[in-house]
Amino acid sequence: MEDGTAERIRPRDRILETARDMFHKHGIKGVGVDAITEAAGTNKMTLYRHFESKDDLVIECLRATACSANAMWQKFEAEHPGDKLAQLHAWVRMAADCLMMDGRGCDMANAAIELSETDHPARRVIKELKQAQRDRLVGLCRDAGIGQAELLADTLSLLLEGARVSLQSVGAEGPSAQFVRMAEGLITSFRGAAAR
Amino acid sequence: MEDGTAERIRPRDRILETARDMFHKHGIKGVGVDAITEAAGTNKMTLYRHFESKDDLVIECLRATACSANAMWQKFEAEHPGDKLAQLHAWVRMAADCLMMDGRGCDMANAAIELSETDHPARRVIKELKQAQRDRLVGLCRDAGIGQAELLADTLSLLLEGARVSLQSVGAEGPSAQFVRMAEGLITSFRGAAAR
DNA sequence: CTAGGGTGTTACCGGTCTGTAACTTCTAGA
DNA sequence: TCTAGAAGTTACAGACCGGTAACACCCTAG
Incomplete structure (x- = not known):
């Protein structure tokens, strides 16, 4: 060939x-x-x-988005090699920056909402990729030495997801404006609980 | 007539x-x-x-949804008259129940995501109604004697919004499964901060 | 130079969408 | 019983949708 x-x-x-x-x-x-x-x-x-079809194009787009997200995680590791706590703070900062400058939310979540048919081929892909992102955040929290790593990671996930959608419904002056304060407060709180 | x-x-x-x-x-x-x-x-x-049009019907549906939400708040007051903290816990329970049995998220948020045109007539309505719900939750937190009432209310808002969308993207076993634990933990934490 | 694969162009299919017109049927109230 | 208005019915307009067929055009590898 x-x-x-x-x-x-x-x-x-x-x-x-x-x-x-x-x-x-x-x-x-x-x-x-x-x-x-x-x-x-x-x-x-x-x-x-x-x-093959528009659905196929949609799925390919979602995979590309996941690929971009991968690149961000590699950037965190490159900028703060070994320092998992710094990487977690970088994640918060990145999330906040995306919120500020974007306006529209997460492509995967938006797609999941739009494609309400439960058997839509894109839904499998979305679930897989979202699950992978969750696992990675849990791993980061755990490696950062946080006790209840799963709970912190899940809380941060929901906060970000909520901030993204709230930005579209309530607007930029709504609850999502406080995202960084909430996230940093949570990290501090969970670290304190671990130290005790 | x-x-x-x-x-x-x-x-x-x-x-x-x-x-x-x-x-x-x-x-x-x-x-x-x-x-x-x-x-x-x-x-x-x-x-x-x-x-007048499908858009008009959509707006009327959103208003009806807001009306149903109003009824819930009145039920909280009727079931726990004067006890604002109990009403806050009732709000958490209601939110969790909705999560469990519903599968699809908040109609307003879903509409805001679907109707991406920034000048769509429904967006004004969504923003108003969401803002009203936020104000009510802030008021409830304040009346429950919580110090940083706005921050708690906004955090709870984002958590619920995030749980609803996460339910659709990651699924029921995802982060949204921990919603009650997160919310109750936050309330406890904020109450502790106020008592100090 | 030539052959062939990737690309562009045009036209089309069948379906679905919002919204309207004209007309008939029903039903409630005087 | 008579009448006015609400509701049902059918047909249609005009636009857009996803997807395909047939054919002309490059542009490069050999």
Whole structure:
């Protein structure tokens, strides 16, 4: 065989990236394949040569999002090698930054809400990827020497998830404005409980 | 005039209630007006005689949801008259029950996510109603004698909002399973801080 | 130069969506 | 009983949706 799909211009990547952006901004059911391909500077046929269906494209977008999240976790480790507590604080800061500048919430959660059919193929993927993120946060808390690592990680998860959705319903001046204070307070509290 | 829209059979109410149920289960963009009217045992023309548009129907449904929430708060006061702390615990219990038996999250939050257009008429309504709920929870915390009432109320809000969305993305075995433990722990913690 | 795969273009299919028009049927009240 | 208004029925408009077929065009590897 040749050297696989080479490094050219690759409309597939343009479609994928454009779709991620548009799904994020307007929701999955809020944007059609025509709009995506037009924004990506290509056409519908090319999309369907690279993706089986719109659902397939959605799933691929979610995987790409998870991949981006992976990169962030690696950045935490690179910036604070070995210092798990610093990495946890970096996670809080990153989460807050995303809240501030984004406006729209987590792609996975939004997709889960939009795709209400319980047997939708994307739901399996969402559950897997979310579970992986949860496990990683639990691991970080545990490695940071926190006693009830699962409970802290789950609480932080819910706080962030809640902040993201509250940002869209109540607005930026709502409860989500206090996210950092809550998260840092919780970490302090859980660390105190462990030291005792 | 006659005695206004009398107390007969009233297809309008059937449409409204059916729409609430179907929007809740399948999302707003996931159900069409034809499906609503058929499930309500009526037809599209009758719907459009009572509601200006689908968006108008959506808004009316959200108002009805807010009305139901109002009734819950009155039940708290009726069951624990004057005892604000008991009412706060009742709120936690009610929230947990809703989580358990429902599966789909908060109609307002789901709508806010689905209706991503920033100028959508429903967004104003959602913000108002969510703000009102927040104010009420803050008031309850304050009246229960908790020092940092706003911070506790906002934290509880985010936890519940997060639990609702996490239930849909990660599932029932995810972080949302710990909601009661987190909420009760927070209340205890905040009460301790006030007593000191 | 040539062959072939990736790409672009156009047109189309069948379905669903919101919303409306015109007409008939029912029902309640005087 | 008669009448007015609410409700049901059918058909339709116009737009958009996901997905496909057929064909012309590159552009590069050999």
